[in-house]
Amino acid sequence: MPAPAVRPETIHPSLWRASQLARGGAACVETGHAALSAELPGGGWPAGRLVELLLPRPGIGELRLLLPVLRQCAPPSAARGGDTRRSVLLIQPPHVLQPLALSWWGVDPDRLILLRAPRLADACWAAEQALQAATCRLVLLWPQAGPRAGLRPDTLRRLNLAAQAGSALFFVFRAAGEADQSSPAPLRLALAPAPGGVLVTFIKRRGPRRDEPLFVPLRPSPVLLDHDVRLDRRVPAAFPFRSAAGAANGAFGAAAGAGRLARA
Amino acid sequence: MAPSGPPPAPAGLPGPEGGRDARVPALAGALMRFTPELTLAEESVILMEVTASLRLFGGIRALRSRVRRVLARAGGGGPGSGPPPVLAVAASGPAAWMLARSGRGGSALGARSLARALARVPLDVAPPARPFAGWFQELGCATLADLRRLPRIGLKKRCGPALLDWLDRLGNAHAPVPPPVPASHGPGPQPPARYRWLTPPPAFDAALEMPDHIEHAPALAWAVQHLVRQLCAWLAAHRLDAEALTVLLGHDRIRPGGAAAGAAPGVPGPMPAGRTTTLDIGLGAPSRDPESLARLVRERLNRLVLPASVIMVRLRVTQLRAARTPSLELFPEPGGAPQDHARLLELLAARLGAENVLAPAPVADHRPEQAARWVPLDLGMTGRHAPGGQAGGHPALPRPAWLLDAPVPLPVRGHRPFHGTPLRLVSPAERLDCGWQDGCPVARDYFVAEDEAGTCYWIFRTGTGTGAGTGQGPDAAPTPQWYLHGLFA
Numbered sequence: 133m134p135a136p137a138v139r140p141e142t143i144h145p146s147l148w149r150a151s152q153l154a155r156g157g158a159a160c161v162e163t164g165h166a167a168l169s170a171e172l173p174g175g176g177w178p179a180g181r182l183v184e185l186l187l188p189r190p191g192i193g194e195l196r197l198l199l200p201v202l203r204q205c206a207p208p209s210a211a212r213g214g215d216t217r218r219s220v221l222l223i224q225p226p227h228v229l230q231p232l233a234l235s236w237w238g239v240d241p242d243r244l245i246l247l248r249a250p251r252l253a254d255a256c257w258a259a260e261q262a263l264q265a266a267t268c269r270l271v272l273l274w275p276q277a278g279p280r281a282g283l284r285p286d287t288l289r290r291l292n293l294a295a296q297a298g299s300a301l302f303f304v305f306r307a308a309g310e311a312d313q314s315s316p317a318p319l320r321l322a323l324a325p326a327p328g329g330v331l332v333t334f335i336k337r338r339g340p341r342r343d344e345p346l347f348v349p350l351r352p353s354p355v356l357l358d359h360d361v362r363l364d365r366r367v368p369a370a371f372p373f374r375s376a377a378g379a380a381n382g383a384f385g386a387a388a389g390a391g392r393l394a395r396a
Numbered sequence: 397m398a399p400s401g402p403p404p405a406p407a408g409l410p411g412p413e414g415g416r417d418a419r420v421p422a423l424a425g426a427l428m429r430f431t432p433e434l435t436l437a438e439e440s441v442i443l444m445e446v447t448a449s450l451r452l453f454g455g456i457r458a459l460r461s462r463v464r465r466v467l468a469r470a471g472g473g474g475p476g477s478g479p480p481p482v483l484a485v486a487a488s489g490p491a492a493w494m495l496a497r498s499g500r501g502g503s504a505l506g507a508r509s510l511a512r513a514l515a516r517v518p519l520d521v522a523p524p525a526r527p528f529a530g531w532f533q534e535l536g537c538a539t540l541a542d543l544r545r546l547p548r549i550g551l552k553k554r555c556g557p558a559l560l561d562w563l564d565r566l567g568n569a570h571a572p573v574p575p576p577v578p579a580s581h582g583p584g585p586q587p588p589a590r591y592r593w594l595t596p597p598p599a600f601d602a603a604l605e606m607p608d609h610i611e612h613a614p615a616l617a618w619a620v621q622h623l624v625r626q627l628c629a630w631l632a633a634h635r636l637d638a639e640a641l642t643v644l645l646g647h648d649r650i651r652p653g654g655a656a657a658g659a660a661p662g663v664p665g666p667m668p669a670g671r672t673t674t675l676d677i678g679l680g681a682p683s684r685d686p687e688s689l690a691r692l693v694r695e696r697l698n699r700l701v702l703p704a705s706v707i708m709v710r711l712r713v714t715q716l717r718a719a720r721t722p723s724l725e726l727f728p729e730p731g732g733a734p735q736d737h738a739r740l741l742e743l744l745a746a747r748l749g750a751e752n753v754l755a756p757a758p759v760a761d762h763r764p765e766q767a768a769r770w771v772p773l774d775l776g777m778t779g780r781h782a783p784g785g786q787a788g789g790h791p792a793l794p795r796p797a798w799l800l801d802a803p804v805p806l807p808v809r810g811h812r813p814f815h816g817t818p819l820r821l822v823s824p825a826e827r828l829d830c831g832w833q834d835g836c837p838v839a840r841d842y843f844v845a846e847d848e849a850g851t852c853y854w855i856f857r858t859g860t861g862t863g864a865g866t867g868q869g870p871d872a873a874p875t876p877q878w879y880l881h882g883l884f885a
Contacts, residue, residue, distance in 0.1 A: 190798060190883060190885060191796075191797075191798050191851065191853075191883025191884065191885045192851050192883075192885070193851075193884070193885060194885055195797045195885040196797075196884075196885065217734060217737055218737075218741075218755065218773075219737070225798075226798065227798035227799060227800055227801070227883065228768050228770070228798070228799040228800075228801065229756075229768070229770075229797060229798065229799075230764065230767070230768040230795050230796065230797060230798075230799045230882070231756040231758040231767075231768060231769075232758060232764070232767055232768065232795045233794075233795040233796055233797040234756075234797070235758075236794060236795050241756040241758065242755070242756065244755070244756060245741070245753065245754070245755060245773060246753075246754040246755070246756075246770055247744060247748060247752060247753055247754070248748070248752040248754065249748055249752065254747065254748060257747065258744055258747070258748060261740060261743060261744065262740060262744070265736055265737070265739070265740040266736075267736050267737035267740055268737075268740075324849075325847075325849045325850045325851040326849070326850045327846065327850035328850065329850075352794065353852075354794035354796070354822075354823070354844045354852045354854075354884045355822040355823065355844060355846065355852065356793075356794070356822065356823040356824065356844065357821075357822050357823060357824070
């Protein structure tokens, strides 16, 4: 095939070929995962746009996928400047978020605000207000689809418009079954669990179609025992607990137990 | 506009003859945000001296359009409103008064345009010419221009000096000090007098009677908005910001629902005690912005269920604080001002309820249920959260982000815990055996487990600890049992 006489990508930043990733759109924020950034238009999460993450169920590594962004928006106390604003908003998460897990990750939990909004309309309203105020840096929304009505396309369009008022990162977590519904989000990713990471399928992006999922390794991994040893570990026998007198510092038995198993 | 000349003065609202238009006091309050130098002139005219406010509001044109918006709201809304208010801008108080009173309005800042505008004003608008209206009509004298053409000597003989003095003051817009339309038109030249500017009331407490019995709280939104606008004008006049408001809803004597009955039916007074619903609203950031305040009150009203129909709404400001001057930064901080963020949080709390806006307050406790504590956010931004609750340091072992509300029992298949697929333990045990001191003892061995798809779970085994077989809950099971407690998101 002869090379085309005109290269459209040199004419204007908003022009690209169907085989290329889009450029010149909204400002993007580095994802922190090199393999994922290379596959996203603009090289990162689009700021001020609706981004959909579709999950089969909560707890498959979705927060660790956003961990570099979380660390950036909620840096630990030592790294923060004078700004102590709580600028990360979590709206109606599916389970209780453990602040201890965040500190384990190096995220300052004091920069977070959690909103409980059992009604879908309230949750979407809160997200819209937060985006329009343009004072948050990261907004995460878990819309709880009711028995009758889920998230409608016009609600999503409203949220996408509200997101454009500011430069906050805005993620909506939806069920994997809603992948075939139409959505105004410029970026839709389906996540699936994988050992040591997560499989990312690009449902919608401004760029060429990619069918095979992308493996993104996630860290820190909660797996403490070495994976490479192909040893079928039996469930350890239950050691008897100590008496009630020693129960006060019973938690310190964890280290001893860990050492014993590591030697085994 | 000569710098030493008399001020331009927009005036508005010609009212019905005799008696003042009922809208004037509220409107004067609302207009006080543009200038503190404001006076209630004769015949429902409000005179404002705006020379000192021009720079702040971006010139006379911008100021005029803002005043016009305030007038449109006052004239358009509400039941029983009179004729629409008229806005006139002129270089002197009397000239502005004449233009406004003629019902034509308009802007006449230069000497020539003022002369042109005044020439068209009908003669019966001028107070000193009114006693001679019949005579002027017989002469065919209809406007000020016709009056000016009459010989001065004859006019003085017929009508006295008051009319001529008034005419001279009006014609010479750049007279040293424009006297106001005087309270009494005595003979002889009036001594130059300054306007007595209106002083705003020292405390704000405004009420509005409903035209009808209001059954649903959201229907009160327009009344609240009206009151909030008055409040904001009052705050602007005093250079104050509101920190806390109280909205009182006065209920009707007859309660259709019959709820909260028991008060005697014949209590006098417009708002008897015990028949009011009080709504206290605290503000995260002190504010006098009418839009955000009205939105906040509206969200609170939307959540309210009225015990009886409302006949009166009353707004009080309970906490005040000196206004901070807005900082105009050359490079504004991205993400808006801290006040904007505080305003967002208070709005969220107004609709969702303060108990649903949470901040983490981790507790130094080994039990994950107790450690993962979230408390309602302190909107006042004073204390961050309860002292002594801070769990210091980073945990040495992995913790799952999602913690289930209640542990889910897992079946055992082939000597393995089972959750969708058989689970493989990928961490050593972490033993928690504590909580004996407050009556919720736990004795658990926590493990990280991985299923066949690669998802990691936080599971624990119980039934072997000190509390086995006693008490209640999963920790008291007599035999070993697996539970799912967390998800590594």
